[in-house]
Amino acid sequence: MACAAGAAEITWTQLSSKKGDLPVPGTSTEQTGALIVDLDKDGLNDFVLSFRKVAPALVWYRRGANGWDRIVIDPDFLTVEAGGAFCDIDGDGDVDLVFGGDWQSKQVWWWENPYPNYDPKLPWKRRVIKDGIATQHHDQAFGDFPGKGRPQLAFWNQGAKKIFLAEIPPDPRNPNSWPITEIFSGDAGEEGRAAFKYPEGMSVFDVDGDGKDDLLAGNIWFKHQGGMKFLPVKVAQVGGLIRGAKFKPGRAAQIVIAPGDGLGPLRWYECPGDPLKSSDWVGHALLDRDVVHGHSLQVGDIDGDGHLDIFCAEMAKWSENKAEPDNPAATAWIFYGDGKGNFRRTALAVGQGFHEAKLGDLDGDGDLDILNKPYNWDTPRVDVWLNNGTGHKRAM
Secondary structure, eight states, X not given: OEEEETGGGEEEEEEEGGGTSSOOOOXXXXXXXXXXXXXXXXXXXXXXXXXXXXXXXXXXXXEEXXXXXXXXXXXXXXXBOSOOEEXXXXXXXXXXXXXXXXXXXXXXXXXXXXXXXXXXTSOOEEEEEEESSOSOOOOEEXXXXXXXXXXXXXXXXXXXXXXXXXXXXXXXXXXXXXXXXXEEESXXXXXXXXXXXXXXXXXXXXXXXXXXXXXXETXXXXXXXXXXXXXXXXXXXXXXXXXXXXXXXXXXXXXXXXXXXXXXXXXXXEOSSOTTOGGGOEEEESOSSOEESOOEEEEEOSSSSSSOEEEEEOOSOOOSSOSSOSOTTOEEEEEEEOSSSOEEEEEEEESOOOSSOEEEOSSSSSSOEEEEOOSSSSOSOXXXXXXXXXXXXXXX
16 A cells, blocks of 8 residues: 655555565554564664563564564563663673563563574563562663663653663673662643543653753653752643654754643644743644544654654554444644754544554665554554655665
8 A cells, every 4th residue: 555645755655464464463452562673683673562461472573685574572471561662781782672561560571682592482581670669661761861871771650650760780680670769750741631540651862962861751851960860841731752852953952742642732842941941841733633642753854854753643542342443533644844843744644543653764775664553453463654665775
């Protein structure tokens, strides 16, 4: 299926497991997390999907010359939540994976990448990062927030309404859990128009331009204050998925926020004054209506013009106890930026469910493609949208 998007004359080619273009993810009707990452160090991005409801917990779509092979990473049943992150946790030169448990679990886990010794019959070793306190861990991110020269893992623990920072231990293969520190507790924009029961959203970007990683979560960016102390700076009333970027020149970066699980505006925010003052952040609407469960928010130069663009998409279904879509007119948009704070809106798709969709080069031709797996709309299912098909560099 080829869909022409007016801006930048991009033609999108949609591949789907429903048409046999990709292997079916599994049998789970609740698909939670998705990551784009090169796991086997071959220079081509792969992707990972997580599940709950039934096993397996994680599968790896390994990119080859002619498409993707589905490989089970963890065959066990785990109640994995949306989110996920990756980092070389054990320092052996390859990328390891992190996912957290949902409302039924008090755990956060990491999986050791066995590179280069992959055996489809052998699961990856899973170890515990956090066990206890409270349940649900929707979103994680790695960054060197205190400037120690090594990454830490930030993660939400929604059952506690807190954000924790976990430091990678000297020998992460042995401890049963990592040292963790609470860095935030309270509201992060889930109240008000969002009207959802827990805060969510997490990413990393240098907001104030001081050369250090900053954490963004909900409707807040966090300024490191020394030690393990952080100053929370609210930039918006409603929170959700949140990304930092430079959409235009300025002292501070800009921030874009979309409601993840709930209803709210899609806006980008800039700060012409002091980025440490909430009152100095000014919002600009990207849509003239609220976004409905906009559980996909990504930033990247999609059309290759040197300016950052915004991708946002709605869920078509989130209720588990009914078959029909909650939001049958769910829309996926691309907002093409001009580098001056102006955006041109286009619709990629209407009537398809998006959840945790990601931007990344999925076919090795140098441009940004889109990975999507719905949560429970038309599941099990996974789709890849190729930007102008597959180029000459890596032909399928």
